[in-house]
Amino acid sequence: MTNKEVAEILRRIADMLEIKGEIVYKALAYRRAADNIEYLGRDIEDVWREGKLLEIPGVGKSLAEKLDELLRTGKMSFYEELKEEIPPGVVSLLQVPEVGPKTAKLVWEKLGITSIQELERAAREGKLRTLPGLGVKSEAKILAGIEAFYRRSERIPLATALPVAKELIKALKEATPHALKVTAAGSLRRMKATIGDIDLLASSHKPEEVIETFTRLPQVAEVSMKGPTKSTVFLHSGLQVDLRVLPPERYGSLLQYFTGSKEHNVALRGLALDMGLSLSEYGFKRGEEEILCPEEEDVYHTLGLEWIPPELRENRGEIEAAKEGRLPRLVELGDIRGDLHVHTNWSDGASSIEEIAEAARRRGYQYLVISDHSHGLGIAKGLTPERLKEQRAIIDELNRRWSDFRLLQGAEVEIRADGSLDYPDEILASLDLVIASIHTGLRQERERITARVINAMRNPYVDIIGHPSGRILGQREESAVDMDEVLRVAKETGTILEVNGTPDRLDLDDVYIRRAVEMGVKLAIDSDAHNLYGLDSLEFGVAMARRGWAEPKDVVNTLPLEELLKALKRNRHH
DNA sequence: GCCGTTTTCGGCCCGACTGTTTTCAGTCG
Secondary structure, three states: OOHHHHHHHHHHHHHHHHHHOOOHHHHHHHHHHHHHHHOOOOOHHHHHHOOOHHHOOOOOHHHHHHHHHHHHHOOOHHHHHHHHHOOHHHHHHHHOOOOOHHHHHHHHHHHOOOOHHHHHHHHHOOOHHHOOOOOHHHHHHHHHHHHHHHOOOOOEEHHHHHHHHHHHHHHHHHHOOOOOOEEEOHHHHOOOOEEOOEEEEEEOOOHHHHHHHHHOOOOEEEEEEEOOOEEEEEEOOOOEEEEEEEOHHHHHHHHHHHHOOHHHHHHHHHHHHHOOOEEEOOEEEEOOEEEOOOOHHHHHHHOOOOOOOHHHOOOOOHHHHHHOOOOOOOOOHHHOOEEEEEOOOOOOOOOOHHHHHHHHHHOOOOEEEEEEEEOOOHHHOOEOHHHHHHHHHHHHHHHOOOOOOEEEEEEEEEEOOOOOEOOOHHHHHHOOEEEEEOOOOOOOOHHHHHHHHHHHHHOOOOOEEOOOOOOEOOOEOOOOOOHHHHHHHHHHHOOEEEEEOOOOOOEOOHHHHHHHHHHOOOEEEEOOEOOOHHHHHHHHHHHHHHHOOOOHHHEHHHOOHHHHHHHOOHHHHO
């Protein structure tokens, strides 16, 4: 059973407990455990086999027993009993915006509603307004919520949300002189791989005017909620945007609060309470006395912490690290000396070798690895060994042109469905760098696909495993590959794992990056560009690496050229 | 249900907005 599946069951239990009306803290405990399991970075089954369930934060005696039963037998009797008690359709009502546990319970008990379709019918027939606590307006809100549910858009990639946020910030600043600072916060500022909605905030002496202006921007399709300091709107694209406005002297606490994550904030507030302080977006309070925080640093310093980079704010150890002054010096785009994975029009890329090389050089890179596909990937015009030789001649020719920049010839070699590599060893040996990737047979079962990757890593000429999980955000789940095993073997063979910055890949995921960093497995942050603009994607790879606590020393392409060449695997095997 | 150099019991973050309420409950983040 995967971590995600276990986490889903725990979250479902939490939902059912809330509908039952159990104390909310019980449900919270299940959700916290679910989060910690999902982001564990290792297989829950392994942890279970080692008898270390209790070491997972948020898992105590009771949950450890229930998880043991689940992993041992595939079923959890507590969960099965709850399912008998509460129909699954009632739990599904919680997916509708505006419907929470109380409303779900109410309509189930009073009207026998057990599905979203039934809820919709009841709303249309005006039955909801007859229930205690609900009126005509609530009924309309729920109906609107159901419509939103039906056309709900999935989370969108970070790279899609960022320019939208930038445009809104610009538009708001131009539309009113009262918006002083305007910033994107939330998961966007934390650079999560996907974004649910956009959180903006502004400082102003006249918050109400800023809110008013914002809700009238031409980008806004619908105003969902509007108060003196806060509003929620939907853009024409269906994307939800929240705006929160406070005066400048409270901007630091507002920025901190709105950046989240929720779990990080909860932990910070707990810390504040220990110091006799109460923390909110307005600042600190000690009794009646207020401590204002115009800058975000003020919030952290008041709590005796170093300022924590937003990418780390997930309550996964960053607060303890900040307390002890051992936060990592996270890798930055400026540390990157070259891109190790780009395609050209020799395979499925759009630009020539020369064009992309010049573009990389203009970025200040010291080197660039041309890594077109191998011939097995026919649809991508993969290179035969003969064409590879022709390409080498061109690369050699181009290299005479620069003294400050070097082109390397690599390849993205297919790991075939049977586990063999798409070029023979003598061809691999002729390349400066070899990336081995899986593009086919991604749905193979765990043992088989893991064996393929490990076989590739054991080949002395393979330097990097490209996009190790094979996920495509919003389209394809990660493969069943046993990432724990991949990490172990990578440590043993010195194989580098790629952090692919392509916006819909972002693969490795930050959770595994963190694990790699802890284990001392090296990373390569690459763009996997297929055209000149694609080079920009490396920035998102950097963001993922930062979320995974990676420092420059963990990333091979922060090295100068000579050191990079020394670090590559082949030099040890020759 | 978890958790503990002030606690093994009694806490568990804090506030905005909305609607149906004459003082607060529900939902959301």
